[in-house]
Amino acid sequence: MKRSLVIAAVALVVGAITVSSGNSSAESFSPYVDDKGNISIPKDFRNWQFLGSWGVATDEDNKVGSKGFHNVFTQPETLSAFRKTGKFPDGAVLVKELLKAKTESMTTGEISYATETEGWFIMIKDAEGRFKDNKLWGDGWGWALFKSDNPGKTVTEDYKTDCLTCHVPARKDDWVYLRGYPGLKK
Numbered sequence: 001m002k003r004s005l006v007i008a009a010v011a012l013v014v015g016a017i018t019v020s021s022g023n024s025s026a027e028s029f030s031p032y033v034d035d036k037g038n039i040s041i042p043k044d045f046r047n048w049q050f051l052g053s054w055g056v057a058t059d060e061d062n063k064v065g066s067k068g069f070h071n072v073f074t075q076p077e078t079l080s081a082f083r084k085t086g087k088f089p090d091g092a093v094l095v096k097e098l099l100k101a102k103t104e105s106m107t108t109g110e111i112s113y114a115t116e117t118e119g120w121f122i123m124i125k126d127a128e129g130r131f132k133d134n135k136l137w138g139d140g141w142g143w144a145l146f147k148s149d150n151p152g153k154t155v156t157e158d159y160k161t162d163c164l165t166c167h168v169p170a171r172k173d174d175w176v177y178l179r180g181y182p183g184l185k186k
C-alpha cells in the first residue's frame with residue numbers, strides 16, 4: 001500500500017516535469033513547425049474545419065464550370081477562437097489545398113467537381129515574431145507552398161516575393177481573404 005503510494009507520487013512528479021519542459025520548448029509552438037521555422041503539411045488537415053472553397057472559372061471558350069478548386073481548412077480551435085475574438089490565435093494554421101476539377105452534365109445541371117491535388121498553400125500564425133532570420137516568416141505568419149510531387153519540401157524561398165504581394169488586398173484582415181469563409185463571419 002505504502003509502496004504503491006510512493007510509486008504514484010513519483011509518477012506524478014515525472015509527469016509534471018515532462019509537461020512543463022514540453023511547454024517551454026520551441027517545438028510546442030506548433031506541431032507543423034520545427035525549431036528553425038521549417039514548415040510541414042499537417043497530415044490530418046482534411047479532418048479539420050472546412051472554411052470554404054474558391055472555384056477557378058475555366059478560361060476555355062464555350063466551356064462552363066470550374067477548372068480547379070481551392071479548398072481551405074483550419075483547426076477547429078482556430079475557428080472557435082476567431083469567432084470569439086475576430087483574430088487568428090498564435091499557432092492558427094490555414095491550409096489551402098489546390099485541386100484540379102472536371103465538369104460534367106449531371107442530373108443537377110453542369111457540375112464541376114474536384115479531382116487530383118496539385119499542392120498546398122500553408123499559413124501559420126506567429127503572434128510573437130519567432131523566426132526573424134527565416135525568409136518564410138514575417139508580417140505575423142509563416143508562409144509555404146508545397147507541390148504534390150514533393151510534399152516533403154516547400155518550393156517557397158521568400159514569402160515577401162512569393163506570397164505577400166498577392167495578399168496585399170487582404171492586408172486589413174491580417175492578410176487573409178475572409179470573404180470566402182462564411183463560417184468565420186460573426
Ligand code: HEC
Pocket residue numbers: 054070072094095096121122123142143144145156159162163164166167170175176177178
Ligand atoms: C497570384 C497571387 C497569389 C500568390 C502568389 C499567393 N497567394 Fe495565397 N491567395 C491568393 C488569393 C487571391 C487567395 C484567395 C482566393 C483564391 O484562393 O484564389 C489566396 C488564399 C490563400 C490562403 C487561404 C487563406 C486566405 O488568405 O484566404 C492561403 C493559406 C494562402 N493563400 C497562402 C499563400 C502562401 C503561403 C503563398 C506563398 C507561398 C501564397 N498564398 C501566394 C493569392 C495569392
